[in-house]
Amino acid sequence: MNETVLVLTLAAAVSAGTPLALAALGALLSERAGVLNLGIEGIMLVGAVTAFLAADASGRPLVGLAAGVLAGAAFTSLHAFLSVTMRANQIVSGLALVIFGTGIATFLGQSIEGRPLAARLPRTSIVGLADIPVLGRVLFSQDVVVYGTWVVIVLAALYLTRTRTGLALRSVGESPATADAVGIRVAAMRYAHVIIGGGFAGAGGAYVILARVPAWAQAGTTNGIGWIAIALVVFASWRPLRALAGAYLFGAALRANFALQAAGITAVPAEFLAMLPYVLTIVVLMVLSATDTRSRLGAPAALGAPFVRDER
Amino acid sequence: MSDMSDIPDATAPPALEAVGVTKVFPGVIANAGVDLALRRGEVHALLGENGAGKSTLASILTGLYRPDAGELRMDGAPVTLKTPRDGLERGIGMVHQHFRLVERFTVTENIALGDKRLPWRWSAAKVRTEVEQLAGRYRLPIDPDAIVGELSVGERQRVEIVKVLYRGAEVLLLDEPTAVLTPQEADALFVTMRALADDGRAVVFISHKLREVMAVSDVVTVMRDGAVVDDVRTADTDPEALARAMVGRSVDLSTRWARSAPGEPVLKLAGLRLDAVDGRGRLEDIDLEVRAGEIVGVAGVAGNGQRELAETIAGLRRPDGGTVQVLHRDITGVRPSQARMAGLAYVPEDRLGTGLAPSLSVTENLQLTRSLPFLIDRRGGLAHATEVIERFDVRTTGPGAAVGTMSGGNAQKVLLARELDVRDGLTRAIVVAAPTRGLDVGATEFVRDLLDARRADGCAILLISEDLDEVRALSDRIVVLSEGRIVLRREAADAEVTELGLAMAGQATPNDAPDEPSQGPSGGPYHEPGGPR
Numbered sequence: 001m002n003e004t005v006l007v008l009t010l011a012a013a014v015s016a017g018t019p020l021a022l023a024a025l026g027a028l029l030s031e032r033a034g035v036l037n038l039g040i041e042g043i044m045l046v047g048a049v050t051a052f053l054a055a056d057a058s059g060r061p062l063v064g065l066a067a068g069v070l071a072g073a074a075f076t077s078l079h080a081f082l083s084v085t086m087r088a089n090q091i092v093s094g095l096a097l098v099i100f101g102t103g104i105a106t107f108l109g110q111s112i113e114g115r116p117l118a119a120r121l122p123r124t125s126i127v128g129l130a131d132i133p134v135l136g137r138v139l140f141s142q143d144v145v146v147y148g149t150w151v152v153i154v155l156a157a158l159y160l161t162r163t164r165t166g167l168a169l170r171s172v173g174e175s176p177a178t179a180d181a182v183g184i185r186v187a188a189m190r191y192a193h194v195i196i197g198g199g200f201a202g203a204g205g206a207y208v209i210l211a212r213v214p215a216w217a218q219a220g221t222t223n224g225i226g227w228i229a230i231a232l233v234v235f236a237s238w239r240p241l242r243a244l245a246g247a248y249l250f251g252a253a254l255r256a257n258f259a260l261q262a263a264g265i266t267a268v269p270a271e272f273l274a275m276l277p278y279v280l281t282i283v284v285l286m287v288l289s290a291t292d293t294r295s296r297l298g299a300p301a302a303l304g305a306p307f308v309r310d311e312r
Numbered sequence: 313m314s315d316m317s318d319i320p321d322a323t324a325p326p327a328l329e330a331v332g333v334t335k336v337f338p339g340v341i342a343n344a345g346v347d348l349a350l351r352r353g354e355v356h357a358l359l360g361e362n363g364a365g366k367s368t369l370a371s372i373l374t375g376l377y378r379p380d381a382g383e384l385r386m387d388g389a390p391v392t393l394k395t396p397r398d399g400l401e402r403g404i405g406m407v408h409q410h411f412r413l414v415e416r417f418t419v420t421e422n423i424a425l426g427d428k429r430l431p432w433r434w435s436a437a438k439v440r441t442e443v444e445q446l447a448g449r450y451r452l453p454i455d456p457d458a459i460v461g462e463l464s465v466g467e468r469q470r471v472e473i474v475k476v477l478y479r480g481a482e483v484l485l486l487d488e489p490t491a492v493l494t495p496q497e498a499d500a501l502f503v504t505m506r507a508l509a510d511d512g513r514a515v516v517f518i519s520h521k522l523r524e525v526m527a528v529s530d531v532v533t534v535m536r537d538g539a540v541v542d543d544v545r546t547a548d549t550d551p552e553a554l555a556r557a558m559v560g561r562s563v564d565l566s567t568r569w570a571r572s573a574p575g576e577p578v579l580k581l582a583g584l585r586l587d588a589v590d591g592r593g594r595l596e597d598i599d600l601e602v603r604a605g606e607i608v609g610v611a612g613v614a615g616n617g618q619r620e621l622a623e624t625i626a627g628l629r630r631p632d633g634g635t636v637q638v639l640h641r642d643i644t645g646v647r648p649s650q651a652r653m654a655g656l657a658y659v660p661e662d663r664l665g666t667g668l669a670p671s672l673s674v675t676e677n678l679q680l681t682r683s684l685p686f687l688i689d690r691r692g693g694l695a696h697a698t699e700v701i702e703r704f705d706v707r708t709t710g711p712g713a714a715v716g717t718m719s720g721g722n723a724q725k726v727l728l729a730r731e732l733d734v735r736d737g738l739t740r741a742i743v744v745a746a747p748t749r750g751l752d753v754g755a756t757e758f759v760r761d762l763l764d765a766r767r768a769d770g771c772a773i774l775l776i777s778e779d780l781d782e783v784r785a786l787s788d789r790i791v792v793l794s795e796g797r798i799v800l801r802r803e804a805a806d807a808e809v810t811e812l813g814l815a816m817a818g819q820a821t822p823n824d825a826p827d828e829p830s831q832g833p834s835g836g837p838y839h840e841p842g843g844p845r
Contacts, residue, residue, distance in 0.1 A: 164427075164434050171414050171425050178412040182426030183397030301416065 003134075009259040010138040010252070015211065017244075017251025018146050019044070019204035019222075023229035024236065024243040025156055026072075026200030031233060032160065033193040034173040034302040035083050038094030039076070040201045041226025042101020047072040047202030048209040048221050049105040052112060055119040055210060064119065065145065065206045072202015073195050075101060080194040084187050087306035098226075106218050116215040121145060121207075145207050149244070152200070156240040169193060173300030176307035186307050204229070225254075228277050231284035237298040253277050325388030326351045327514040328373060328404060328483045332382035335368050342368035344538045345382065350483055350514040355505050357529035357546070358518045360558055361752040363719075365538040366518050370485050373516075374406045375399030397426075405476025406485040409492075411468050415461030419443065422460055423475045439478075446477050450507050451500070465614055466497040473504065484508060485516040490524055494613055495780065495813035502528040520558070521781065522551040534558050559753050574788070575604035578639055578772035579625070579656075579741040585633035586620050586796070594796035595620055598634065602741065602772040607763065609787030609804070610776040613816050617796035618776045619661065622745045625774070626658040627651040638741050652681060655738055657731040661745035661776075663720065667727045670716025674701065674708060677715050678730050700729045704758075721755035728759065732766055742766060745776045760786060780812060794818040 023040050030037040037043075050071035055064025075097070082093040121143040129140040160166040171179040172189045180186050208222055228250055236242035257273035260266075287293050295301065326349040335343040343365050350356050350373075360366045371377045373384065375393030383390050386402060393399045396406070413422050424430060424439045440456045447454050452470040460468060469489060476484060486505070490498040505528055509515050519525055525532055526546060534542035534557040542549075542557040579602040586595035595617050602608045612618055623629045625636050627648040635644045638654045648658070660666040668677045675697040679688065697711035704725045708718050715723050724747070732742065747763065748756040763786060767773055777783050783790055790807045792800040792815040800815035 162433055164424075164430050164432050167417075167421060167425055167434070171417070174416050175412075175414045178414050178422075179426070181396060181408075181412040183395070183400070184426050 005259060005262055007134055007137045009255055009262075010134075011141065012255045012258075013248055013252035014138060014146060015142060015251070016254050017247035017249070018142075018149050019207045019212065020225055020229050020232060020250055021149050021153065021204075021244045021247035022145075022207060023201045023204035023226055024232040024247055025153060025240060026197035026202075026204065027230050028197070028233045028236070028238055028240060028243055029156070029169075029193045029200070030197035031303055032169055032173045032238060032300055033190045034176060034300055034305065034307070035080070035190055035194050036090045036094060036304045037076070037079055037097075037194060037197060037201075038091060038230060039079055039097025039101065040229050041222060041224065042098035042105075043072045043076055043198050043201040044101075044205030044208065044222045044226045045105035045219065046075045046101045047205030049108045049112075049216070050202075051206030052117055052209045052216055053108065055117060056112070059119050061119045061121045061210050062144075064210055065121075065203060068202045068206025068210075069199045070202070072205065073199035075104075076198020076201070077191075077195050079198070080191045083306065084190045084194070087308065090304050090306075102219050105221075109216055109218055109221075112216045113218055114215055117209060119210075121211045143211055145203075145211065153240045153244045160240070170300070173302055176302050176305075177309075180307070180309060190307075201226070201229070224278060227281050227285075231281040234284045234287065234297060234299070238300065250277050250280075324352075325385070327387060329385040329388075330369065330373060330379075330382065331385060333369070333372055333379045333384070334381040335372060335377060336380050337368075341538050343372065343379070346535070346538075346540055347543075348373075348533055348540070350516060351531075352482070352512050352514050353509050354530040355509050355515045355517055355528055357525040357532045358516055358535065359520065359522070359525050359532055359554060360535035361520055362750055363752060364535040364558075366535055367487070368538075369535070370406065370487060370516070370518060373399070373483075374404055374485060400476070400479050400481065403480055403482035404485070405479060405481030405483070407469065407472045407476060407487065407489060409487045409489075411472050413460045413468060413471060415459075417460055418456070419454055419458050419460060419463075419471050419474075420456045422471060423478050427479070442478060443474055446474050450474075450477070450504050450511075452504055465492045466494070469493070469501070477508075481513070483514045483516070485518065487518045488520075489517070490519065490521065492614060492778065494816040495809045496817060497813075498524065522554055522558075525554065526551055536560055574606040575770060577601040578604050579743075579774060580637040580640075581625070581634065582637070583634035584621075584624060584631050584636065586617075586624055586629065587632045595624065595631070596795075596797045598798060600774075600791065600798065602774050604740070604770045604772050605767055606788045607767055607773040607775055607786055609783035609790045610774065610793050611780050611783045611790055611812055611816060612778065612793035614778045616793050616816075618745065618778065618793060620796070621793065622658070622660065622743050622774075622776050625651075625743050626656065626660075653738075655740035657739045657742045659727060659731050659742070659744040659747060661749065663723050663727055664716055668715045668723060671714050673697075673712045673714055674706070674726055675711045677726055681730060700726070700733070704729050704733075720750045721752060724751060724755065724759065728762055732762055739766075740771060742771050742773045743776070744773065746778065746782070747775070748782055749777075749779065780809070780816070784809075784812075792816055 023044055027037055027040050047068035051064035051068035054067035055061050079093055079097050082088040083090045123141060124144050126140040130136045132140070160170065168179065168184045169189055172184060172186050176186045205222060209216065213221055232243055232246045232250060235246045253276050257270040260273065261270060328350045330346055330348040333343050333346045346369055348369065358366050358369070368377065372379050375396045375398045384393065385391065391402065414425065420436050420440045420443055423443055424434060443456045452474055454467060454470050454474065460471060463471070469492070489501060493501065505515050505517065517525070517529055529546045532544055532546050532549065532554060533540055534554060536558060581598050581600040584595055584598035588594040598621065600608065610618060610621065620629065624631050627643065627646050627650065630645040635642055637643065638656050641654050643651045643654045643656065664670045669680070675693045678697050678700060679693050694711055700706065701708060701711060706722050706725045708722055715726055744763065747759050751759065763773060775783060775786055784804065784807065787804045790802050790804050790812065791798045792812055794816060795818060799818070800812065
């Protein structure tokens, strides 16, 4: 494998990891509040189709991004309502979101199926940094969403560990009864973080259509990366910075088969490599369903449990 | 209140006062016209049985409930508390029996949680300093950087106290704070309570333990059936008078009964071992014999292997080593039904859940352990349930009532009826865990009489309880379990609270825990069990 292929592969891995990182951040914020959101894939599709339509109509990719964020957040408020107010089973509600979101996206996407998007995100090299050998090409010759992802990830990490609200958020995910007793509004915190999380997932979906795939391909547009994002949260022990690193790793895995093919290595069938992220996801979801391993991995203790104030 | 004119600041209005407070829940008058005056500088005991209305009153005082009639006054001025947070902001703090702590947070994070005075980007260092100051001032040793999940029950309670003090509580309510403590820890808590009162705060000590109320309080208010039945200075009363007021009749406080000569060993544990899962629930070389006609009490602080011990004997867990025998028959690791066939009855501490199926009826619960034909004899089951309800005085709407809807005492009676009221002569060994926890005096007496009767029938009874008073009241012999090991063995008559308490805290020397004497109740060779850890 020559150097150009390596650099190109790594740069593609960063780009491929970006929607994963955004969606994982969304799932992470929701889970830190104690609400499991399995609907990420559906939310990403809703975000993606909205972003396509808005960018296409306005001719501006950033308008598409904003629309994707808003659509993702609005759509996710359904999950917030079902799991927080109605205290529905969060797994069922999340899966319903996937089916519903896929339905919305395919319906809205009927007219644009197979159509490429003209208003794609342009590359914005960072002056100075882009000239660094290898790293410059890999990290600093990307688009604004890649850079923006770094900023929100770092801010999210600081928010969780250094701020009063972040502390309150973590307590809501760990022990809502304790949080409630000291006057933290559990339901409000959950609503806010589930919905903001949905916004990030929507952004991830928008990025897929604005920068990653060549054309709208209905449900194949996101191609299951919403599920990978959920698995990623577990790998990252519910920490934003680790989620970013993990996203790039998964991004590399997603790109690995192309790279290997380009380098002429065919010992491992491409299908196996393409399968890898999804297999890992299934393993992680199995692990996540076992309570004792869950706590050892550092999952929020109240994850998946609706909160009912115990008054007599 | 003219009888309080002798206290120093009697003229000043109380820090917090309930005047004619009434609270009605569907079907129950929880508080009926309750008056209570909490003064600065005093430790005020709130005494009463379970269900007497103490918890409701405390909930009203802290703002969780609002009274249906009557009012609260702070320093003489009427106040309305809408939420516990409202109460806390006015300086009323409560330490609950079930701690409200986030296990994965540090002590400092737990204390800072929900404090809106902190800047949005808060710094742990500042809170930490304040925590250390409060802890030092009131003798509450805690490590501000420790993870709460790794602390003992006593330490967690100290964190809770510091937490309400940090919020500036002037009135502190402690709900049954000694229930989870060793006697030494309880004594240390009393020192802290006294220091808090001396510092000008009003301290409320909610309890049903007469001895502790006498030891620490300045004033006692006794509640029964939702009403205040006595309100006296502690110095002017005595335990008998308080007990009478609490129960409404004379009570025999001497609970120790004459010990009969025990017979042959029935329940035998030899080298029982359970390896740690996640560092918890370890048992280490448990050697113990329970003979026919004796009750052996297992004392210890919660989480030191009691539950594991009971479940291992009952066949719910498979031990990693050692044997369990009932009448020379090895039942190690057999299924619970087989253990039952071998003559073992089991009353778990978790009544509604492990013991009984909450949504099933009395009849169905009573039938669960019987070997039934494929088609259930409904009429026979109903007749048996009706008979049990009558003989055990179970207060319920009928044999078809779901046990989950019944009070703790009545549910416990159903469970005991199933496990202990066996007249087939099959049951020879009984494992009971916390049989009187949460029960009122009447139900407690009933349970004790039933255990006593089984003992007289020649059953071997192993009583496992975190309530040292319960263990001391019922047992012929006492062993102390600490970190999964038996660290002390004593005849109940020789067991001193101090010694038991130290052992519960894990401070006994290895010499205090000899192996089970193999011949007779006393004597027997001392034998070092594996040396110090």
